Amino acid sequence: MGVTMALFYLTLVLSILGANGAGEFSILHSPESLKFTGTSEVEESLLKEIFSASFGLSVDQNSAWNGLSIVDPFNTPEAIVEVYVEGVSSLGSIVEAKARNYPLVVDEYEPDTFKVIKHRIEQRFSNGGNTLTNIQLSNPGEFQSFFGVFGELAPPKVPKQTLQHLKNDVEEDYQFLAELEALKLFISKINAGAISPDNIIDFYNFRFRSLHALSDLHGPNSLQAKEAKKLLGEALTELSKAFTKAYDGAVLVTAVCTDVAHTRRAVRSARLPRQASSPATPGPDTPMTPSGAGTPSPSANPSTSYSADYAAIFNILLWFGVVFVFTLVAIVYAIMDMDPGRDSIIYRMTSTRMKKDN
Template sequence: MLKNILVILSLFAAAYGSGKLTVLESPEQILFKKADKLDGKYMGHVFSACTGHSISESVPLKMRFTSPFDLAENVCLININGVKEFTPQNVKPKSEIDVYGTENSNEVFVNKLYEEDSSIVNINLDNGLETLSTMQDWCETPLKPENSKLFKSLKGEKNVVMEAAIVMSVLSEATCKMPAFLQIDCNIDSTKSRDKDLVPLFEAFETFGQKYQENSNGLGLLAIFTTVEQQTHKRSRREAGITPKFEDLNLADSYSEDYPVIFNIILWFGVLIAFSMLAICYAIATMDPGRDSIIYRMTSTRMKKDN
């Protein structure tokens, strides 16, 4: 139970600190207008609005929906810690939003998916090529790094950034079933990584975004959040491809499948008995005990006659 709670909490907090949110892919029905800044606590509200969920607060972000139908069905959030901003190489982003505040949370969005029992997946690129094995359950084609064009082009020792780029490259070339919410975490040590080392990774993210839209039938929303501030808490790791089981979180009493049927039978039978008794009492109270009634015959005394 404690493990499941930690898994959910790890999804609630996407990152801490200010940064930049780059919307790389989105459905045609969603238009992002130029915005100055966005408070990080509204990130979950933005995703909820883009997927057609109701929101309790007004989001201070200029968005326009050209149609209430065909909104985003899948959302992918890529968190890159250690990079100031995402620099697109070949794709023009839909929107670039500066995010401020001390906490950026997806709690609102994740809670709605949890209530709907939707699939939620969180992977960490820090695990390197091992990430592919945990993503295999979501993909129809085998995920092998040696089949990637990027893997073949890179020679020599591969660092964490290069392995992350290879993982994204392999996912870009595979046909996968996209969950309702996919969160990809990537931590980059800016002191060890040069700008030219990030180019293959950024290109892999762009290619993955295009493939993500294809796998989502054009109804996917992919956003990249970058921040250079260190996270102030330890995040729990979660293996991809395993949807968390929330049965242990339900503290209510367990009932059988026949409980609704039994409840309705007892409820309506009780209502029927109550109205029947009311009708009987009313009929007896308004009855006229005349000579033609059984009450008169049983209660009246007959006079004796002398012959």
């Protein structure tokens, strides 16, 4: 009985962890050589194997997931694009209607998809020449490192615009709009001809971080969050069209949404800083600046700063505590249900019929 209760509590804890790890894997465009079918869920740790198989590279992990079929192994995609969106479990029907969506089981806190794909491509193509980009849209200071791929990338500005619910003077809204403009900057460069096919496989990873903080502030079902999802969905559709045109259709474009639990303050550490030229709230035309540009005065923000590892450490301690408490309860319950005459060595050792030394 005690073992049964322990298993029950352990299952309960794992189900809670799984509920906090929901997400969605969306196929925005796939070439004719690949066929995605079904609606079965896929584990996030399997994405690197899906991308590797799509490229025709060797895979390390076998899986029963049957959502991908290689129709033509001799015409695999020349490029794969992954847009990683933090803070929401799904963009729903906001992305283009022909997209195919799969429930995503988020079994990795910090996925290593880009790192593994990059390593496999570099092993396969020792002569180099592959375009391998990992773009953090929240950090425009790194954009110039992609000059060889996209050309000159000036820090984008958040333009004056009239939106129904999002406001430029709300920090979380502004950070979202700034990242959105950064994504549009890359779309414009692709449409301008910065990328062209060269028969060498490429991998592009874009990371969109600010939607989580916006959702925390306004609520996941708020009008602001819905408007933000709509704007992002439209941008992803344009990104898919731009890459499809650039590679003549020989590209796999995907989006990965995940709502893995983060605290709001931990997410804020990765946000775009505003210009330090004025202590007041910037206007709509304030450009995004590189991280660390400008030092705020000591009285500007007295709140406690958190390291980038805060969220990971918090989750480890939290769920270890939950598992420990339920395990302790199960052990106490098992002891309470114990038969003293049969199970306890204490009662056997103190039996009245035990021989005594004279």
